[in-house]
Amino acid sequence: MKTLTTLITAATLALGANLAMARDLGPDEALKLRDAGTIQSFEKLNEAALAKHPGATIDDTELEEEYGRHIYQVELRDDKGVEWDVELDAKTGEVLKDHQDD
Template sequence: MKKLTALFTAALIAAAAGAAQARDLGPDEALKLRDAGTIQSFEKLNAAALAQHPGATIEETELEEEYGRYIYQVEVRDTQGVQWDLELDATNGQILKNHRDD
């Protein structure tokens, strides 16, 4: 039982540490990063996401800082009505994740 409790506690600590490493950036901070040239323009990032699913429409976007890296998250809906979740490196537009939302 002590081992189970220790494993459970370790899992909670790891989950809390992971959650603390990601934070959502508000519009003001995102615009400052864009204006400083730290991240690409939102138009370029949106175009990179849409290039993965031609004809799709953007439904939601979010900028996060994860482990010191700026990640642009985009939800798109393709022409067949399928929703896709994409993550891009906001500094260079590289696609990091592109998966169908179930």
């Protein structure tokens, strides 16, 4: 029983650590990163996301820091009403994920 308790505790701590590795960045912090040249302009990042789905519109955006990397998340709706989630490396503009929203 002691071994099981230890395993459960270790798993809980590991999960909590993983959740703490991603954090949302507020507008002020995002603007500071942009102004410092740490991340690309939001216009360029939005253009990169929209290039994946021509004719789509942006519903929402969010900047997160995950494992020391800045990730720009864009929610799009294409001209057929399909929702897409696009994640970009905010420093390089590289598309990391592009999938249909569930």
